Amino acid sequence: MEVLATLTTLMLIYSLYLLYKFYSLKLSSDCYLIDYVCFKPSSDRKITTEMSGAIVDRNKTLGLSEYKFLLKVIVNSGIGEETYGPRNIIEGREDSPTFDDAMLEMDEFLNVSVGDLFKKTNISPQDVDVLVVNISMFSPAPSLASRIVQRHKMREDVKTYNLSGMGCSASMIGVDLVRNIFKSGKKTLAVIVTSESITPNWYSGTDKSMMLGNMLFRSGGCVMLLTNDPARQAQAKMNLKCLVRTHIGSNDDAYNCAMQKEDEVGRVGFHLSKGLPKAAVRAFAENLQQLAPKILPYSELALYMYRTIKQMAVKPKDSSSSAMARINFKSGVDHFCLHTGGSAVIDAVGRALGLSKYDVEPARMTLHRWGNTSASSLWYVLGYMEAKKRLRKGDRVLMISFGAGFKCNSCLWEVNRDLDDGDVWADCIKNYPPQSLVNPYMERFGWVNDHTEDSFKQSEREFLSTR
Amino acid sequence: MATEPSPQFLNSIRLKYVKLGYQYLVNHILTFLLIPIIITILVELARVGPEEIISLFRFLNELDLIYVISSMLLVIISATFYLMCKPRPVFLVDYACFRPLPNFRVPFSTFVEHSRLVPQFDEKTVRFQIRILERSGLGEETCVPPANHYIPPTCSMATARDEAELVIFSAIDELLNKTGMKPKNIDMLIVNCSLFSPTPSLSTMVINKYKLRSNVINFNLSGMGCSAGLISIDLARNLLQAHGNSYALVVSTEIITPNYYLGKERAMILPNCLFRMGAAAILLSNCRREGSRAKYRLSHVVRTHKGADDAAYNCVFQEQDSEGNVGIKLSKDLMAIAGEALKSNITTMGPLVLPSCEQLLFLFSLIARKVFKSKRKPYIPDFKSAFEHFCIHAGGRAVIDELQNNLQLSDEHVEASRMTLHRFGNTSSSSLWYELNYIEAKGRMKKGNRVWMIGFGSGFKCNSAVWKCLRTVKTPVDGPWSSSIHRYPVEIPDVVKLL
Numbered sequence: 013m014e015v016l017a018t019l020t021t022l023m024l025i026y027s028l029y030l031l032y033k034f035y036s037l038k039l040s041s042d043c044y045l046i047d048y049v050c051f052k053p054s055s056d057r058k059i060t061t062e063m064s065g066a067i068v069d070r071n072k073t074l075g076l077s078e079y080k081f082l083l084k085v086i087v088n089s090g091i092g093e094e095t096y097g098p099r100n101i102i103e104g105r106e107d108s109p110t111f112d113d114a115m116l117e118m119d120e121f122l123n124v125s126v127g128d129l130f131k132k133t134n135i136s137p138q139d140v141d142v143l144v145v146n147i148s149m150f151s152p153a154p155s156l157a158s159r160i161v162q163r164h165k166m167r168e169d170v171k172t173y174n175l176s177g178m179g180c181s182a183s184m185i186g187v188d189l190v191r192n193i194f195k196s197g198k199k200t201l202a203v204i205v206t207s208e209s210i211t212p213n214w215y216s217g218t219d220k221s222m223m224l225g226n227m228l229f230r231s232g233g234c235v236m237l238l239t240n241d242p243a244r245q246a247q248a249k250m251n252l253k254c255l256v257r258t259h260i261g262s263n264d265d266a267y268n269c270a271m272q273k274e275d276e277v278g279r280v281g282f283h284l285s286k287g288l289p290k291a292a293v294r295a296f297a298e299n300l301q302q303l304a305p306k307i308l309p310y311s312e313l314a315l316y317m318y319r320t321i322k323q324m325a326v327k328p329k330d331s332s333s334s335a336m337a338r339i340n341f342k343s344g345v346d347h348f349c350l351h352t353g354g355s356a357v358i359d360a361v362g363r364a365l366g367l368s369k370y371d372v373e374p375a376r377m378t379l380h381r382w383g384n385t386s387a388s389s390l391w392y393v394l395g396y397m398e399a400k401k402r403l404r405k406g407d408r409v410l411m412i413s414f415g416a417g418f419k420c421n422s423c424l425w426e427v428n429r430d431l432d433d434g435d436v437w438a439d440c441i442k443n444y445p446p447q448s449l450v451n452p453y454m455e456r457f458g459w460v461n462d463h464t465e466d467s468f469k470q471s472e473r474e475f476l477s478t479r
Numbered sequence: 480m481a482t483e484p485s486p487q488f489l490n491s492i493r494l495k496y497v498k499l500g501y502q503y504l505v506n507h508i509l510t511f512l513l514i515p516i517i518i519t520i521l522v523e524l525a526r527v528g529p530e531e532i533i534s535l536f537r538f539l540n541e542l543d544l545i546y547v548i549s550s551m552l553l554v555i556i557s558a559t560f561y562l563m564c565k566p567r568p569v570f571l572v573d574y575a576c577f578r579p580l581p582n583f584r585v586p587f588s589t590f591v592e593h594s595r596l597v598p599q600f601d602e603k604t605v606r607f608q609i610r611i612l613e614r615s616g617l618g619e620e621t622c623v624p625p626a627n628h629y630i631p632p633t634c635s636m637a638t639a640r641d642e643a644e645l646v647i648f649s650a651i652d653e654l655l656n657k658t659g660m661k662p663k664n665i666d667m668l669i670v671n672c673s674l675f676s677p678t679p680s681l682s683t684m685v686i687n688k689y690k691l692r693s694n695v696i697n698f699n700l701s702g703m704g705c706s707a708g709l710i711s712i713d714l715a716r717n718l719l720q721a722h723g724n725s726y727a728l729v730v731s732t733e734i735i736t737p738n739y740y741l742g743k744e745r746a747m748i749l750p751n752c753l754f755r756m757g758a759a760a761i762l763l764s765n766c767r768r769e770g771s772r773a774k775y776r777l778s779h780v781v782r783t784h785k786g787a788d789d790a791a792y793n794c795v796f797q798e799q800d801s802e803g804n805v806g807i808k809l810s811k812d813l814m815a816i817a818g819e820a821l822k823s824n825i826t827t828m829g830p831l832v833l834p835s836c837e838q839l840l841f842l843f844s845l846i847a848r849k850v851f852k853s854k855r856k857p858y859i860p861d862f863k864s865a866f867e868h869f870c871i872h873a874g875g876r877a878v879i880d881e882l883q884n885n886l887q888l889s890d891e892h893v894e895a896s897r898m899t900l901h902r903f904g905n906t907s908s909s910s911l912w913y914e915l916n917y918i919e920a921k922g923r924m925k926k927g928n929r930v931w932m933i934g935f936g937s938g939f940k941c942n943s944a945v946w947k948c949l950r951t952v953k954t955p956v957d958g959p960w961s962s963s964i965h966r967y968p969v970e971i972p973d974v975v976k977l978l
Binding site (some may be wrong): 020170334 | 515550553554556557560561564566635636662673674676677679681682683684686687689690691692693694695696697698699700701702703704710713714717718719721723736779782783784785786787788789792795796797798799803805807823827936937938939940
């Protein structure tokens with residue numbers, strides 16, 4: 013009967029339509045990075061050796077042991093002469109930051125970079141559907157996300173998310189948030205803004221564990237544009253393959269190793285404990301355990317299983333880490349963006365992954381040129397690779413970052429097309445890598461190591477009497 | 480003496496029936512259209528006679544097996560894909576609010592006395608604070624954290640963390656108890672607290688205390704104002720669409736310890752008088768088995784951001800006054816801006832929730848005004864036909880009055896908001912959950928009831944969420960209202976004389 017035939021045809025058409033809908037749903041869970049723009053502060057914000065010395069000198073509560081400690085930190089930090097700081101510190105007002113100072117620091121970044129991104133990608137602010145902002149240590153009301161909405165007159169139905177307190181790995185948390193929103197299927201354009209606020213967080217006390225932050229953090233930021241619209245794939249720079257977040261906050265030591273709190277006298281600072289490297293290692297190991305199966309080719313995984321079994325057969329009781337079979341991450345990853353937490357962090361991660369000097373070069377150079385810009389540092393590292401023309405179509409880039417809590421977040425990107433945009437590195441890339449990474453701090457302030465307590469106090473008295 | 484009902488009264492009754500009839504007709508139009516189709520089919524069948532029907536069955540029997548199987552397969556495949564494409568339901572399994580102990584209370588006398596003793600306040604400031612409190616609509620049982628009971632308040636990061644631990648952990652403990660949920664089974668965690676954001680975040684604090692899994696998806700929202708609770712719910716919904724068979728824990732709170740304003744700017748004093756301690760923990764899930772025990776299902780969330788308008792952006796602004804004290808400045812046109820934001824929000828919300836009859840009326844009125852240039856006032860849809868209960872953010876008396884006026888709500892509709900403001904004060908993003916608990920505690924929440932939650936926040940945002948009740952909530956309800964619900968509702972005077 014025709015009725016039956018018609019009904020069957022209708023069912024067929026409907027099921028084909030459902031298939032198409034299901035397929036498009038799967039497709040729109042893709043996450044494309046269209047472009048990103050890093051922030052380059054104005055050159056009058058550069059922090060030189062002289063300036064650092066002056067800043068340290070201004071804190072009259074510091075004694076000789078603190079000076080020695082600071083010297084050691086800054087000499088070994090891997091930070092160069094071209095990093096940037098916030099205005100109030102450069103102007104000598106680090107002890108009494110005002111709310112306006114903090115806002116100014118944010119405005120200098122937001123007013124430049126967000127507009128630059130729109131210009132670069134030819135997108136209108138009214139096209140933005142989702143805005144994610146993460147600035148860990150400054151969270152005014154209304155949020156900085158609202159500030160961006162106001163400045164760029166975004167739509168009324170824009171979905172804003174203001175993440176705060178999430179540490180140095182927060183830019184990947186922003187990517188995770190956007191990725192989850194993309195899975196709903198609707199074609200969405202998302203902007204992620206990441207930076208850190210240094211102005212209100214200067215530590216003016218003598219607790220050594222809290223002074224590290226002062227020495228290492230520098231000004232920087234990044235704005236990224238992502239979408240799940242397959243029509244924009246040609247324009248996109250990279251495609252997100254996988255993202256793994258690990259949080260070991262359930263462990264008390266890990267939770268307490270990086271914490272913002274008051275010292276004995278009541279001054280607020282960022283405390284970094286001695287247990288931090290251990291927590292980082294644990295979080296890193298757990299993250300890699302989840303990440304490896306997702307990013308490595310089956311051949312490498314099979315090889316690793318074979319090596320482990322062989323080892324267990326030969327020495328079944330030996331389970332020390334040095335005897336464990338090594339897994340070669342370079343088989344599935346071409347480039348490594350490591351969090352520039354400090355040269356110790358970069359070295360440790362490089363050793364753990366079996367990386368060469370060439371692999372860790374982008375991270376080291378970023379640390380030298382920009383310092384530790386917290387969550388945005390990964391994007392400066394990516395910018396270095398791009399400026400050096402290392403990123404070719406099909407290459408896979410692994411980003412790893414750590415954050416207070418303790419978190420380890422990592423993600424794998426696949427490069428969509430040959431990239432050669434220098435962005436903020438364009439003017440100085442030819443000077444990198446430099447002949448030597450040694451900074452002039454030892455040369456300039458090495459005399460501190462020659463002093464004892466008494467001679468230090470004596471020289472201080474002499475210095476003050478000549479003023 | 481029995482009197483004849485007046486003609487106006489009779490007319491109004493007739494009108495009422497006409498209105499009811501119209502509503503019933505438009506809302507069930509599809510059913511009404513189906514009736515003639517069914518009648519035609521029956522008539523056709525009767526006419527055709529039984530032999531044709533039997534021959535039809537014989538024909539079906541003669542069909543190839545493969546034909547039958549492939550059609551059945553097609554049906555099954557379509558059904559599967561249909562189910563897979565459908566958005567996952569978001570169930571509210573249960574929620575719990577922080578129950579402040581009586582020793583945290585700040586009755587009027589305490590407030591007045593403390594204001595006088597704090598050295599930073601001069602007499603003018605004290606009198607202004609008292610005047611605000613007199614007209615605030617707050618009662619004598621609202622609570623502030625321990626640090627604010629000191630004179631002057633001992634606001635530090637450590638005491639702020641203490642308050643956070645107190646309110647958040649008690650709310651979560653109660654929720655886990657109520658639902659029998661094990662912390663290891665929580666897949667997502669979202670914490671929102673606008674004015675206190677330490678590093679590591681409050682969400683990490685929760686992960687540490689309850690030993691959540693290392694792959695828990697957590698987010699910490701901050702600076703997003705009093706409507707941030709609904710933003711967290713929206714985010715949780717997105718996460719639950721992306722991952723199946725998951726549980727999401729949402730914690731909404733406002734930590735007021737570090738935000739006590741110690742200056743003299745009048746526009747910044749208001750939050751001291753209104754903000755009180757509170758927190759709520761909500762468990763959401765998309766597991767189908769939770770459908771049987773869940774209290775509510777999330778129908779819609781609509782977010783509106785008026786930040787593009789400069790006046791809206793600046794009307795609630797955190798800044799430093801001339802003496803260096805940080806506080807939140809509220810501008811005078813806050814109510815007008817709130818009204819505008821609400822209008823934008825309900826323009827989007829309306830088509831999603833209003834019954835067809837109201838939408839049709841609104842459409843006709845729109846056509847009349849735009850096409851025929853009629854001078855009649857715009858038709859404001861009757862939202863009372865779409866919702867049984869309203870939870871309006873207890874931001875302050877003026878906010879509730881403004882919304883009651885705008886949406887033409889009765890006193891009973893806004894009772895939950897007013898009573899929550901009286902009993903708990905403005906607890907920011909968690910206030911909506913105290914209000915929901917009030918409605919439940921009063922035994923008014925029945926199966927099938929729809930609740931509209933409206934929150935306002937700095938930026939300026941207006942967010943709303945619609946929940947549908949899945950099972951009648953039986954009294955007595957164990958919650959923050961357990962000890963006081965029998966005294967409510969109370970009559971709240973316009974001004975309570977304190978001086």
